[in-house]
Amino acid sequence: MNQPFAIVFALLFGLIAQRSFSQKLTISGTVRDAMSGELLIGASISDSISGTGVHTNAYGFFSIEVPSPDHYLKVGYVGYLPVYIKNLSTLSVPLEIKLSQANNLNEINIRENKILRSPIGSLSIPIDRIKALPALLGEVDVLKALSYTPGVSTGTEGSAGLYIRGGTPDQNLILLDEAPVYNVMHLGGFFSVFNPNSLKSVDLYKGAFPARYGGRLASVIDLTMKDGNNQKFGGEVGLGLLNQKLTLEGPIIKNKASFIISGRVSTLGLTSLLSLRKKPSSGTGEDRVYRFYDLNAKxxxxxxxxxxxxxxxxxxxxxxxxAEWSITNNGKETETAVGNNWGNTTATLRYSKVFSQKLFARFALLYSKYTSEYTNNFEDQGVNGQPASLYRNTNAGVSDWGGKIQFDYFPTNQLNIKFGLDATRHSFSPFVTKSNYNGLFDDTKEGQLPAYQLDLYVDSDIALTSRIRLNAGLRNSLYKVKGRTFYNPEPRLGINWSLPGNWSLKTGYSVMNQYLHLLTNNGFGFGYDAWLPSTDKVVPSRANQLSVGLYKTFPVSGWEFSLEVYAKRMKNLIDYPDGTNFTGLLAGSWDDVVIKNGIGRGKGMEFMISKNLGKFKGSFAYTLSKSERKFSGINDKNWYPMKYDRRHNLSLTAGYLLGKKWSLNTTFVYQTGHTVTLPEAATLTENGFDPKFIYNNRNNGRMPSFHRLDIGAVKSLTTARKRKAELSLGLYNAYNRNNPLYLDLKIQRSNFKPTAISIKQVSFLPVLPYIGYTLKF
Incomplete structure (x- = not known):
């Protein structure tokens, strides 16, 4: 173990020993929403006299020491009325505290404590704020809401993939109730698979990662589903242009057991337009069919x-x-079709237990599966002129079985320790092909590649003084595949220093390893991709990051300010030659095709000012950043910008309550255009008709800048049967900006011979109005 971390852990255990001799009263319990029974994450519990306090963990549990039974506790949560607990010596613990919601409540102390305690580079966005943002065709998206925060950007127009601090989407660890989700895209990336109606909290970590997280280089996005209302039955129905939604929740046993089921399905709007069958008079035609669904249950x-x-x-x-189809001379219909199908399944079984006033534990069994399929079917003239149906299906997938054990130990108010074990068995299926084409083989039984991962970690939160907090952790990971074992220690360290005048200074350092690699098919732009494990040829990627931040709060008005700078280094990255088509590799060795042993570097400055209280709420975020890559087989071994390196990234969100019924919301985004590789010259081929482009430097050009304004409004309604409802309407891309999707090289000809080459920008999404209706019951 590194010497600084040894000193930290010696300090930690010294604190435990020192406190063990003091005689104090310990109070523990859970905090819930009084109306729904939902466990509240991050609620504040503080001692009325000393002012020291703690927060509830991800399961709503807390443990606090008070020096005397004469003290009383204050329990609060932003947007809820506080509860005061007295006569501590007479209480039966663990407590079950219920808070009631309130309007226009300024929880000043809670807000200050949260900023001081949270690690650098972390943030949470309330779900109700996410739902209020205007969105593409009215479809609210959790991941796109994160893109309005500093250090986070998106790819092309409409994409839900996130590029965080110079990373790529596959470098984001995305957890849904602790189970990893491998592909988070619906509709080719226009919005994510996460239904906001089913979620309770969304937490993003992009800096000093807590030691309980590992396996990716860029970020952790931790999503927690609602528990379901254990007091009364209810739900909501949503009708929109893109899909329809239904959410049901209620008690199974009042105050003890509850459920929530939430689903979305595409049946109208854009999906119907894509499904129209076109039949021209020539007897040929084409079909485009797209459908999706998702279902959450807890x-x-x-x-x-x-x-x-x-x-x-x-x-x-x-x-x-x-599909393309035609009618033959004998009146029979033939069809040639290509398809792309993909999806995720996750399941989590968890058991939480309070062993004592100071020890909380949770045990989890996890399952996650991702499948991606590319299909190609057509009819051909078979034996004796009889039509034969031919097919080729190529599948890529990964499935995980895993278990997690974590203990939360609260020896004192100044010390919180988390330690645990994660074990996972991965099963990869890279490019498994089944076909009846002549000369091709069926390898459906091939390609199953198991891998095993074991992680041990300890994570501590130490209040060294009333103003200085230390977050120190160590994660040791072991990964085994094909007889090769990788072992990597990952130290984590963060320091939070509270300064006078509601200022705070934070710094953090972390090391992360990634044992998975994502191959995306450049020749097919929808959802076909494959996850592969590290091998002898393609070793795990590794990153280290150092960040420093300055923060300021204005408690009365609710304004918050943050400024962070970071520097990041990466190694053992992979890339692949332009135009690589992985659907064509079949059973070929992917690790011989990719370009290996790349390095990366990134740096940036992130600024954000936000207002979270009152009728007006909003934020302004700006990021200045640079991210580069270097490979021995690319760009003559010189540094080049990564594809989605955006020097400037600016976003603005604003919401205003207009009376009791209307709320107005708007978002604006500006991003420097992402990089693109452009040809520097062209020569004629031997036939004299087709030019051959000459490329020199990787990512030597940039797309035009991207900017867009979205506006929306929500009206609160009451139906004739006294049920609550909402009508939402707005405009996506309000001033009809032609944002670039890609650049198309156009060849100009004279007498069939090429004479010039021009570059044409292709845009996709014009101004789009939307309307939606939600009925709550």
């Missing part, structure tokens, strides 16, 4: 005050098919 049962069981399930799938 059940939980509180066995007693100390034991609770949770079951979470997610399933979502996308289907896309393009």
């Amino acid at each position: 059940f939980n049962y509180q066995i007693n005050k100390t034991d609770q069981v949770y079951v979470s399930v997610y399933n979502g799938y996308d289907r896309f098919k393009y």
Whole structure:
């Protein structure tokens, strides 16, 4: 172990020993929403006299020491009325505290404590704020809401993939109730698979990662599903241009067991337009069919005050098919079709237990599966002129079985320790092909590649003084595949220093390793990709990051300010030659095709000012950054900008409550255009008709800048049966900006011979109005 970390952990255990001799009263319990029974994450519990306090963990549990029974506790949460607890010596612990929601409540102390305690580079966005943002065709998206924060950008127009601090989408660890989700795209990336109606919290970590997270280089996005209302039955129905939604929740046993089921399905709007069958008079035609669905379900049962069981399930799938068909002379119809289908399934079984006033534990069994399929079917003249149906299906997927054990130990108010074990068995299926084409083989039984991962970690949060907090952790990971074992220690360290005048200074350092690699098919732009494990030829990627930040709060008005700078280094990255088509590799060795041993570097400055209280709420975020790559087989071994390196990234969100019924919302985004590789010259081929482009430097050009304004409004309604409803309407791309999707090289000809080459920008999404209706019951 590195010497600085050894000193930290010696300090940690010294604190435990020192406090063990003091006689104090310990109070523990959970904090819930009084109306729904939902466990509240991050609620504040503070001692009325000393002012020291703690926060609830991800399961709503807390443990606090008070020096005397004469003290009383204040329990609060932003947007809720505080509760005061007295006569501590007479209480039966663990407590079950219920808070009631309130309007226009300024929880000043809670807001200050959260900023001080949270690690650098972390943030949470309330779900109700995400739902209020205007969106493409009215489809609110959790991941796109994160793109309005500093250090986070998107790819092409409409894409839900996130590029965080110079990383790529596959370098983001995305967890849904602790299970990893491998592909987060619906509709080819126009929005993500996460239904906001099913979510309770969204947390992003992009800097000093807590040691309990690992396996990716760029970020952690931790999403927690709602538990379901254990007091009364209810739900909501949503009708929109793109899809329809239904959410149901309620008690199975009041105050003890509840459920929530939330689903979306594409049946109208854009999907219907894509599904129209075109039949020209010539007897030929084409079909474009796209459909998707997703379903979230969660059940939980509180066995007693100390034991609770949770079951979470997610399933979502996308289907896309393009077919060309014709009618032969004998009147029979033949069809040639290509398709792309992909989807995720996750399941989580968790059991939480309070062992004592100071020790909380959770045990989890996890399952995650991702499948991606590329299909090609056509009819051909077979034996004796009889038509024969031919097919080729190529599948790529990964499935995980895993278990997690974590203990939360609260020896004192100044010390919180998390330690645990994660174990996962991966099963990869790279490019498994089944076909009846002549000369091709069926390798459906080939390609199953297992890999095993084991992680041990300890994570500590130490209040060294009333103003200085230390977050120190160590994660040791072991990965085994094909007889090769990789072992990597990952130290993590963060320091939070509270300064006078509601200022705070933070710094953080972290090391991350990634044992998975994502191959995306450059020749097919929808959703066909494959996850592969590290091998002898393609070793794990590794990154280290150092960040420093300055923060300021204005408690009365609710304004917050942050400024962060970071520097990042990466190694053992992969890339692949332009135009590589992985659907054509079949059973070929992918690790011989990719370009290996790349290095990366990135740096940036992130600024954000936000207002979170009052009728007006909003934020302004700006990022100045640079991200580069270097490979021995690319760009003559010189540094070049990564594809989605954006020097300037600016975003603005604003929301205003207009009376009791209307809320107005707007977002504006500006991004420097991403890089693109352009030819520097062209020569004629031997036939004299087709030019051959000459390329020199990788990513030597840039797309035009991207900017867009979205506006929206939501009206609160009451139906004739006294049910609540909402009408939402707005405009996506309000001033009809022609944002570039890609650049097309056009060849100008004279007498069939090329005379000039021009570059044409192709745009996709014009101004799009939307309207939606939600009924709550």
